[in-house]
Amino acid sequence: MKVTLKNVTKKFGSTVAVNDFSATFPDGHLICLLGPSGCGKSTVLNILCGILDVTSGQVFFDDDDVTSLSPEQRNIGMVFQNYALYPHLTVLENIAFPLEVQKVNKKIRIEKAKEIAELVHVENLLHRFPGELSGGQQQRVAIARALIKNPKLLLMDEPLSNLDARLRLEMREEIRRIQIETGVTTIFVTHDQDEAMSISDSIILMKDGVLAQEGLCTELYNQPNSKFVADFLGNPPINVIEGYLEKNKFIFDDNSGSIFLENMTDLNMPNMTKLFENKKLTLAIRPESFILDKIISKDDTDKYDKNLFQVLSVFKQTREELAHIKIGTKELSIFLPDDSDVKKDDKVILSIKQKGCFIFNAQTGERLK
Ligand SMILES: Nc1ncnc2c1ncn2[C@@H]1O[C@H](COP(=O)(O)OP(=O)(O)O)[C@@H](O)[C@H]1O
Numbered sequence: 001m002k003v004t005l006k007n008v009t010k011k012f013g014s015t016v017a018v019n020d021f022s023a024t025f026p027d028g029h030l031i032c033l034l035g036p037s038g039c040g041k042s043t044v045l046n047i048l049c050g051i052l053d054v055t056s057g058q059v060f061f062d063d064d065d066v067t068s069l070s071p072e073q074r075n076i077g078m079v080f081q082n083y084a085l086y087p088h089l090t091v092l093e094n095i096a097f098p099l100e101v102q103k104v105n106k107k108i109r110i111e112k113a114k115e116i117a118e119l120v121h122v123e124n125l126l127h128r129f130p131g132e133l134s135g136g137q138q139q140r141v142a143i144a145r146a147l148i149k150n151p152k153l154l155l156m157d158e159p160l161s162n163l164d165a166r167l168r169l170e171m172r173e174e175i176r177r178i179q180i181e182t183g184v185t186t187i188f189v190t191h192d193q194d195e196a197m198s199i200s201d202s203i204i205l206m207k208d209g210v211l212a213q214e215g216l217c218t219e220l221y222n223q224p225n226s227k228f229v230a231d232f233l234g235n236p237p238i239n240v241i242e243g244y245l246e247k248n249k250f251i252f253d254d255n256s257g258s259i260f261l262e263n264m265t266d267l268n269m270p271n272m273t274k275l276f277e278n279k280k281l282t283l284a285i286r287p288e289s290f291i292l293d294k295i296i297s298k299d300d301t302d303k304y305d306k307n308l309f310q311v312l313s314v315f316k317q318t319r320e321e322l323a324h325i326k327i328g329t330k331e332l333s334i335f336l337p338d339d340s341d342v343k344k345d346d347k348v349i350l351s352i353k354q355k356g357c358f359i360f361n362a363q364t365g366e367r368l369k
C-alpha cells in the first residue's frame with residue numbers, strides 16, 4: 001500500500017511539531033524517517049496510525065483519504081522502542097493477542113501465531129514469558145504481534161534503541177529480511193544515520209518538523225541540498241569553515257588561512273566565481289575528501305604556500321587513519337590511507353577532491369551549485 005502525507009501540520013499548543021509536511025511512501029518499500037530528536041518523527045508516525053489527529057492536511061492510503069479514520073479502521077502494525085509486551089502472557093499469547101481482540105477463533109489464531117513466530121524466528125520460545133527473553137527476542141515477538149493481522153503498513157519507532165550494539169546490527173538485518181519476505185510497506189523511525197543507511201530503500205530526513213531532503217542515502221550524503229543535511233550525515237561529521245571565495249581560493253572569515261579548491265570544476269565557470277566573490281559562504285569538506293600530496297619533514301627547506309596543514313594527532317583505525325589537522329585557526333578531521341606514514345607534528349600538503357566538497361550560502365544554509 002502506498003502512503004501519502006499531504007501538507008500535514010500538527011501543533012501542540014504553540015509548538016509546531018510537524019510543519020506543512022508532504023511525503024510519499026511507495027508500496028512495498030522500507031523508508032526511514034531520520035532526524036535529530038524532537039524533529040517530529042514520532043508525531044508523523046502517530047498521525048499515520050491515527051493516534052493523533054492532524055491540525056491541517058491529509059493522509060492517504062493508496063487513493064483513499066484516511067485522515068479522519070480511527071486507528072482500528074486503518075489496519076496498521078506498530079512496533080515501539082520499549083517492546084510493550086504483556087508480561088503475564090506467553091510469547092504465543094502475546095503474538096496472538098490482536099486476533100483475540102478481533103475475536104478470531106482460537107484454533108485459527110494459534111495457527112497464525114505459530115506461522116508468524118516462524119517468520120521472526122521465535123518458534124521455539126512460544127511458551128516463555130517476556131521476562132524470560134533477551135531484548136532482541138522480545139523485539140522479535142513485538143514484530144510478530146505487529147504483523148499478525150497482515151497489516152497494510154508497518155510503523156517502527158526507534159525499535160532497536162534499547163538493544164546493545166551487536167544485537168542492533170543483527171536485528172537490522174532481521175527486520176530487513178522480514179520486511180522483504182512480507183513485502184509490507186514499512187516506515188522506520190530512527191535518529192541513527194548508520195541504521196537508516198543500512199536498512200532502508202530510501203531516507204526522508206527531517207528538521208524542525210519539515211522535510212529537509214529525501215532520496216537514497218548515497219544521494220543525501222553525496223549531494224546534500226543544505227548545510228544541515230551535509231552535517232547530519234557522516235561520521236566524523238563533515239568539516240565546516242566559514243569564509244569567502246576569491247577565484248578558487250577559500251579564505252577563512254578570520255583571515256587566519258585559506259584553502260585552494262583546485263579540483264572544484266564548478267568554481268571554474270566564469271559566472272560562478274563572480275557570484276561567489278566576497279559573499280559570506282560556508283565551505284564543507286568530508287573527512288575522506290582530502291588527498292595527501294606531500295609530507296614535509298623538518299629539514300625540508302622548500303617553500304610551500306598551498307594547503308599546508310599541521311598534523312595534531314593520528315589515530316590508527318582498522319581500515320584507515322583518522323587524523324586531526326590544523327590550518328590557520330581551523331581544526332579539521334581527515335581520513336588518510338592506513339599506510340600514510342603521517343605522524344603527529346608533521347606538516348602535510350593536501351588537495352581537496354571535488355566529491356564531498358560543498359559550498360553553502362552562510363545565511364540560508366542552501367547549497368550553491
Ligand atoms: N503530546 C505532546 N504535547 C506537546 N508537545 C509534544 C507532544 N508530542 C510531541 N511534542 C513536541 O513536538 C515536537 C516533535 O516531537 P516528536 O515527534 O516526538 O519528535 P521525535 O520523535 O523526532 O523525537 C517536539 O518539540 C516535542 O516536544
Ligand SMILES: [Mg+2]
Nearest residue numbers: 041042043157
Ligand atoms: Mg520519537
